[in-house]
Amino acid sequence: MVLEAIELYRTGNDLHKKVITRTCSPNGGVCHNQSEYPDLRTPANFLATINAPCNVQPGDWTSVDDRCEQAGDRFMMADRDAPEVEIGHVEYIPGDIQDYREAGILPEVGSPGFHVFLREPLAIDREEIWGGGRFVRTFINDQGIIEDLPYATFTTRWWILDEGRHLVGEVRNYQIDRINELNAVGIVQGDLNRNGIYGARQERPVSLLTPGSPERSYLIGRMRGTMMGQPVAGSRMPLANQPLTIPEMLALFCFVEGLPADGAWPDMSAAIDYASCSYSDDPENLNLLGEGVTWKGRVSKVLQANCGGCHGGNNPAEDLDLRSEDAYEHLFNASVQRPGLKLIEPGNPEQSYLWLKLINDESIEGYPMPYNPLTGEGSLREGELGDIQTWITNGAIRDE
Ligand code: HEC
Structure with missing residues (x-):
């Protein structure tokens, strides 16, 4: 494994070209480019993720x-x-302005207006x-002096709700530009995912890439689905492409471990430096399967729960039994619908007909799986x- 990594991914440029950009193609542009943070397309873009905050531009705050x-x-x-209070999250809900005062009512969560939720x-x-x-906001200036700077003010009628934890500013038509400006400034929100936990108060925030520490690097955590022993919110990356192999993971881990501690670009x-990389001793440990993605612990359960209703019992659909004890053995048969392909081709999702059915690949016969008789669709x-x-990708291994 180490030899393979040394040969294929000798330098940082190799890592970027062969591993990082691969995770963005063949759907180039859909994943990471200027419009989607973080931009990873060039080596410089990749290096800019060193010590950069993660999730600053989440498409979806729940993730x-x-x-x-x-x-x-x-x-x-x-x-x-009255003293300043930390912002949890803000949200502008567009809509016809309501003159709450005239109507004799109070705005609520979800009412049109500019909502500010406080800690x-x-x-x-x-x-x-x-x-x-x-x-x-607190800034640190060139001289290293910490300054508190008011950077924006929005003047309007504010409603003070929830004993002062929730403010709603009325937004009239002529004020919409102002609100958009404010949002464009990027208000730093302490509880971006709105779950009541202020992450920065618990521990030092992690970065996209943390020099010396792959374990504290969100980019890597997002690929593994776990970070520092805890699951990472959001779907696993790379979403539309093959997950990283062990040599690829090793190259990435050793690259990050070897980054200069002062954040300078390498x-x-x-x-x-694979020779002094601590992960070279046991690269198998970086196998993404090590994160609980096993046949018994995970895959067979997903198939039983989602497919077993039709693909099980005395007369399984398409003669494909995904429920019984020996379901695993049937997975390497040829597909009925596309006899040229096996249902599962170890190491190669794109040549695995069962996978193609799951992602509704355009080449499939019949419906995408899991079939939903009501809508004809399903995922x-x-x-x-x-x-x-x-x-x-990791060989469709059976763990006993
Ligand atoms: C509601 C019933 C139903 C459910 C649930 C269902 N299937 Fe199917 N499956 C079918 C039927 C019917 C066919 C044949 C017609 C078709 O492909 O549209 C089929 C065909 C298939 C085929 C093609 C088999 C071959 O040999 O070519 C595969 C692979 C498959 N299903 C996998 C799955 C998987 C994996 C799941 C769960 C994630 C699943 N199915 C859930 C009913 C179902």
């Missing part, structure tokens, strides 16, 4: 990992004698207030698909 959350900016009412109550003993909501044409969840793909 943000607590360990990526930064200490949030703070909010205060200008001209009021602690803002100590203002009123239900409603006209004024400037001020956003404050010479990408220099050889990766496993991303995490389940990712695990099955990892398992096939």
